[in-house]
Amino acid sequence: MRTIIIGGGFAGLSAMKVNKSLLIDEKDYFTLTHKLVDVFKIGNPNLAKIPYREGNFLRARVREIDFRRNKVITEMGAFDYDKLLIAAGYSQKIFPNTLKIENIDDALNLRQRVMKSKKVTILGGGLLGVELASACKEMGKEVSLVEGQNKLLGFMTKESSQFALNKLSEIGVKVLLNQKVEGIENGKVKTNDYELESDVVISSVGFRGPSLVQEMGLTNVNGRMLVDDYLRSVDYENVYGAGDSATTKGFVPMSAQVAVQAGKTAMENMLREPRKFTYKQVAIIVKINGEYFGDLMGRFVRGKVAEMAEKIGIAKAVMLVN
Template identity: 60%
Template sequence: MRIVILGGGFAGLSALKTHDSIMIDNKDYFILTHKLIDVVKTGDPSIAKIPYPKVLKATVKSIDFRKKVVITTSGEIAYDKLIISLGYSQKLIEGVTKFENIEDALRIREGLLRAKTVVIIGGGNLGVELASLAREMGKEVYLIEGQSRLLNFMSQESSAYAEKKLREMGVNVLLNTKVEKIEDNTVYAEDQKIRGDLIVSSIGFKGPSILKELGLTTINDRMVVNEYLQSVDQEDVYGAGDCSTTKEFIPMSAQVAVQAGRTAMLNAIGFERKFSYRQYAIIVRIGNEYFGDLLGKFVRGRVAELAEKLGIHRAIKLLK
């Protein structure tokens, strides 16, 4: 039986590790997404790159589900079972720099070196860490979050700690603030007008647009799968990682993607495993201090740093 995996991120690598298959990716390297902030800081893209051990480098153009063929820039590849793990994309906003990949990180770095005022939209982990870095570089920084707290997917303790640390650094943290429009390097947020030399979006993450173009059922451009991670449209197709979700929602997370990749592959080769996941640790860094949630409890300092390094170690193990 030939199994083809589309995408070599956390989910794709986890699937490949579970059972030998053909993995297709448009890059020949794996991106450590939580290291993108270090690319911004240093300008060294190798920090977030690890070469793939086994990959067919090609871009997916289309899929013929009836004939069970993936059409790529390197030709057609037949499959018996298909695992789609194409990761996430980010909605484009005119006049705003997205923060999705290594190229974006390098572009943000160039902007930071020239900017005096930086506006960051979105108080998730990327937004928080970028606000910290920009402030360390001596920039005036505005961090805009539409919800009532930063890191709203984490514990209340982590949210409060992030806000406290950033405010102490001098970051202008604006909570419960909706962005209405952006034009002429100015962010219009309710009754405020904030002009920025660099405006960065760390929100708007979704699935890749090709999934909807292929005719698959999607939510926020993420393909909809059942409890076995099987496509609700195609019985020989499975979805794993940030590009897929159930109707009840699966969070976008490296840890969840690893668990999904393994489950999708097990089911593709004949098992019947319902998918369940667990978030073991979510770690954020402000300055040189690590903090976050470990097994549901707030941690900081050395324990948080060790948890973050363990996450990197697990990612590297997928590549061996």
């Protein structure tokens, strides 16, 4: 059976562990997305970059997918498939007049801009926004963090949310909760209650599926291809989706751990009798000012236990590539 995987992120490489397929990616390296903040803070792209091993990897941009003839058409030629897995990661839709941190180039560009600035405003109090706020403060900047909800890290435990708020406040980050952004122009961020002068505005929200999904005309939710409980496309029975590229009607979180599980299940379902996809979010770890904390099996942890959970997660990611 000819199987093709589009995208070499957590889901795509997890699928490759099940069955060696032709993997097509625009980059020649795997990105540790949860290390992008470290790239931003330190300026070393290798912190988040792991080169792909030679073999079934093809570096190319996908121009078209002919679903009727079962062909993936790239700038390097056309390739036939019997089963196709789309695991092309995510993209980020940002507010006007803001910067993003979607990939390594973004992280390096953002570092240059922030290094020249004094006042930084970050939109979004999720995991990325919280870690960016800490990193900017460690770089000696005046930092404001704007969140629309009444707490930070809204998807995590109350203990993690409160700990993040306390730690950021402790290091001098101005945390503004229950704030809706009403406009960004002329170096000012306007919310329902504040007007913040800003040299740089960073958007840590707006994550959605990759542009490829909509460009290929696939049924989608917020740019993520819609799949059934077996991770099979609702449009084509021999096309599957996994990771941040896909979601079910019941919703699948955009998470590295979930992507690894989805990639494995998707490839197994492509090869044999399918089984329904279920996922488990084992650990979500955050770092503020060098201190690790987060949720492990649904319980708040900090210090050495949290740091060990983070290192285990990185080690597993590296194993996907090697």
